[in-house]
Each structure stands twice: as structure tokens, then as C-alpha cells.
Amino acid sequence: MGLCWSSSPSKSPSTTTTTPASTGNISSGPFKSTTTGTSRSTISNFSGFSAASGEDAYPEGQILPNPNLRIFSLAELRASTRNFKSENVLGEGGFGKVFKGWLEEKGPGSHSSTGTVIAVKKLNSESFQGFEEWQCEVNFLGRISHPNLVKLLGYCLEGDDLLLVYEYMQKGSLENHLFRKGSVVQPLSWEIRLKIAIGAAKGLAFLHASEKQVIYRDFKASNILLDASYNAKLSDFGLAKLGPSASQSHITTRVMGTQGYAAPEYVATGHLYVKSDNYGFGVVLAEILTGLRAVDPLRPTGQQNLTDWIKPHLSERRKLRRIMDPRLEGKYPFKSAFRVAQLALKCLEPEQKNRPSMKEVVESLELVLAANEKPLERRTARDSPSVGHQQSHYRREHLTSFQPRQTVARAH
Known part of the structure; x- marks a missing residue:
């Protein structure tokens, strides 16, 4: 991950040497964070999109002016993934591991509960870009809706714990x-x-x-x-x-x-x-x-x-x-x-x-x-x-x- 919301092009050296990394990814050089003094308590409301433009081209999709997401507690996500048990790992990438979870929903005054299967992406503490990646994913996927884009349901931010909650993709x-x-x-x-x-x-x-x-x-x-x-x-x-x-x-x-x-x-x-x-x-x-x-x-x-x-x-x-x-x-x-x-x-x-x-x-x-x-x-x-x-x-x-x-x- 590494989504950048700057609308102006970043400068790069005139000569770029690309060397395949051992992970199969390619990069022209080490990443240097330019974020200073970023508040970890807020989600940016910056919108670089026109909501109407996406809808005109494809009526089944839309782009919202602000993120519309549920805020999860760490306790909720621990419970849903059985404390991030290894048996629940769906995959792993540069951001961290992705876990399968079960989110119980109990209606008011009801003794029965229903639930939803979810996918929970948990930041690896050694992840290189960390908070920037997490925040950008929230700001982007939290505003966009289309049948052919994975849906971001919500996020969790507690201390050093950064998590993202997605719809579960069965296949x-x-x-x-x-x-x-x-x-x-x-x-x-x-x-x-x-x-x-x-x-x-x-x-x-x-x-x-x-x-x-x-x-x-x-x-x-x-x-x-x-x-x-x-x-x-x-x-x-x-x-x-x-x-x-x-x-x-x-x-x-x-x-x-x-x-x-x-x-x-x-x-x-x-x-x-x-x-x-x-x-x-x-x-x-x-x-x-x-x-x-x-x-x-x-x-x-x-x-x-x-x-x-x-x-x-x-x-x-x-x-x-x-x-x-x-x-x-x-x-x-x-x-x-x-x-x-x-x-x-x-x-x-x-x-x-x-x-x-x-x-x-x-x-x-x-x-x-x-x-x-x-x-x-x-x-x-x-x-x-x-x-x-x-x-x-x-x-x-x-x-x-x-x-x-x-x-x-x-x-x-």
C-alpha cells in the first residue's frame, strides 16, 4: 500500500534504475516519509473526486464527498478473529496479515443474534509506511462504491493498532x-x-x-x-x-x-x-x-x-x-x-x-x-x-x- 493523495506530480530523479526485489515487487529506490506532525485521531475529509462524474459514466457506482465508515473497537475485532488466531489468516502482504472474522450483530431486546463474515487487515508493526497507508485506504475506499471494487466496511485506530475491515470475498x-x-x-x-x-x-x-x-x-x-x-x-x-x-x-x-x-x-x-x-x-x-x-x-x-x-x-x-x-x-x-x-x-x-x-x-x-x-x-x-x-x-x-x-x- 502507499496511496498518495497529492494532486501534483511528485519529483523523481531524471535517471531511474529499477531493480526487481526479492518479493517480486519493483521499486526505484527507498521510500522516505514526508509526513510530519500527522494527527492520528482524525480522518481526512479531502475529496479529489467529483461524485457526479463517476455516476454519469457508470450509474451503478458512486463516489461520496466524505468517508462513510463504521469505527470498530480493537476488542470487537479481537473477538471476531478469535484474537487474530493463526488458523484464521487469509493472506499476508506488505501492510500485514488479513484475518477471517465473524461479526455478531444482536438486535435490541433480542436473544438471537445474526452475524457477518468479514476480512480484517491488521498492520504489521514493522510495516514501512504504516499510518500513511492505513489513512489513505480509509480516505479512498471509504468514499467509493462500485460493484467491482471491494467494499471497505470500517476501521480501527487504537494506540499503535491500525486495522481495516472489508467485506469477505468467498472465492x-x-x-x-x-x-x-x-x-x-x-x-x-x-x-x-x-x-x-x-x-x-x-x-x-x-x-x-x-x-x-x-x-x-x-x-x-x-x-x-x-x-x-x-x-x-x-x-x-x-x-x-x-x-x-x-x-x-x-x-x-x-x-x-x-x-x-x-x-x-x-x-x-x-x-x-x-x-x-x-x-x-x-x-x-x-x-x-x-x-x-x-x-x-x-x-x-x-x-x-x-x-x-x-x-x-x-x-x-x-x-x-x-x-x-x-x-x-x-x-x-x-x-x-x-x-x-x-x-x-x-x-x-x-x-x-x-x-x-x-x-x-x-x-x-x-x-x-x-x-x-x-x-x-x-x-x-x-x-x-x-x-x-x-x-x-x-x-x-x-x-x-x-x-x-x-x-x-x-x-x-
Whole structure:
């Protein structure tokens, strides 16, 4: 996390050296806090948004002028998570651990109680940015409402304890479903993959459509969470930035994000455009098609960076068949898959100005969905030797992709 609410671009050195960190994140240099004398007893009412602008673009969402959140006590959240018991950990990120909790609600004069499952993010005492991250998440997500953004329910601030309370997302992250194996995580069907892509695209489009455009800056599979019906919601706005003013094309900021997803112009120069997000979306589309991670050092040389490797495959039908996720078992309409591959290529354009807007991305994906194409009957390995070759080629690669990672993806 590290959301900055300054509407003016921060200055960065003219030469930026980006070195992949051991966590898989990239950063151009050490962070230095510029906050002095910050009061820990208040929540900022600063609003950089126009509430009407977001509603006009997407009527199902809105941006409030001030945070509208419940204030929880530490005792409440201790009780809900069974004193932050390790068995209740959902995930862990740079901010700290996320716990599953149960919030009991007892009506006045009633002997029976009902409850709500929640996700509680607890600040790690050694977290680098700490209070700034926590406060910015409150100020941002506390004001925004959209079906494809995770809902922040409230917060807790008691002494050194900083916590955030979110809606619970039953199906976890897209990352878990694409890359992890086992009986608990079932492979996603083509229909569900398309549904997730559309939902995530709508979330980004909503952020980009606000008057003060919001650049998400860390779009990746682990930040796309899924509810019980596989509706996608974007989470973790810690790296988000307000977009450039009308007279500017970009903002300049310290390079941060996740290796493999960050746009090339941003990594090279620190220049962050609204359409830098769209590059990350293209990477996730490639992951949805192939079932392979954006970056995997265990893959053969030349294939470790997914987008560099598969770009030529996305533009040719014959090559696309070879890289489609074998866990789909051929049960997908190839015409639709090819259209999605073409859209991914457009999002991955080296020049940001050549990438489609997220509104255009949503429209393109909805056209694919509306076509309602049915998958062709799957051919057997005897009928099509190339299918058997594809499966044998990927079996080894997929196994190596599921080795333990050094970090645990953030989750709610």
C-alpha cells in the first residue's frame, strides 16, 4: 500500500534504475516519509473526486464527498478473529496479515443474534509506511462504491493498532484459481474467466472515468478478488494515484508495482499514464488465456516473462491454440478466445497512446460475451496430434509453476 493523495506530480530523479526485489515487487529506490506532525485521531475529509462524474459514466457506482465508515473497537475485532488466531489468516502482504472474522450483530431486546463474515487487515508493526497507508485506504475506499471494487466496511485506530475491515470475498483471488492446484481450487471454466475479466475491466473503467482520474498502478491477478458467484472486485489501492491534470499527459512518480505487470514506459521513465493500468490488464488477460504466471523464473530461458514470450502467439490462431490453458480441456469457443487474445495484444502495445481505453475494453469483452459462441467438440489426441503435444509440453511447465513462492499474495 502507499496511496498518495497529492494532486501534483511528485519529483523523481531524471535517471531511474529499477531493480526487481526479492518479493517480486519493483521499486526505484527507498521510500522516505514526508509526513510530519500527522494527527492520528482524525480522518481526512479531502475529496479529489467529483461524485457526479463517476455516476454519469457508470450509474451503478458512486463516489461520496466524505468517508462513510463504521469505527470498530480493537476488542470487537479481537473477538471476531478469535484474537487474530493463526488458523484464521487469509493472506499476508506488505501492510500485514488479513484475518477471517465473524461479526455478531444482536438486535435490541433480542436473544438471537445474526452475524457477518468479514476480512480484517491488521498492520504489521514493522510495516514501512504504516499510518500513511492505513489513512489513505480509509480516505479512498471509504468514499467509493462500485460493484467491482471491494467494499471497505470500517476501521480501527487504537494506540499503535491500525486495522481495516472489508467485506469477505468467498472465492479468494483470481491468482489462486489460475495458478494453484488441488481439490480445494477447481480450474475456472471459460465462461467464468470471461465474467471475471469483464468485472475487473469495469472496476478499472470506473476509476478512470472519475473527474480526477484514478490510476490503480498495481493491477494483477492477486488483487482481483472473487465473491461466491465469481464476481470480480479490485482490492488493495495502496499504490493508486490521482491522475494528471487536464494540461498534463502523465504524472511522474517513484516506480513501484509488481514485476511483469508494470507498463514499460512507467518502468523506464517513472512517467505514469492512465493507460499504464491498461497494460497490466493485458498481462492479466494473457494469464487468463494461458494459466501461466506473468513472471516465473522456473520456466525455460526465454519464457520466464510471459508477455515477451507469448506476444507472437496471440496474433496467430495456430500458435494461440498451443498456449491456451490445458486445464480448459479444450472446452472454450476458439473464436472468442482469439478475440480476447487480440484485445490483450492491443492492451500490451508498447506505446500507451495506442492502447484502448478501459471503456473500450469493457465494450469489446461484452461483445465477446454477447456472441455466446459455443465451444467446438473437443478432438481427441488421435484426431489431432498437436493436442497431445500441447498437453505434454505444458504438463512439466505447469508443475514447475506451482513451486512455493517467497511471498504470500495479499488477500482480503
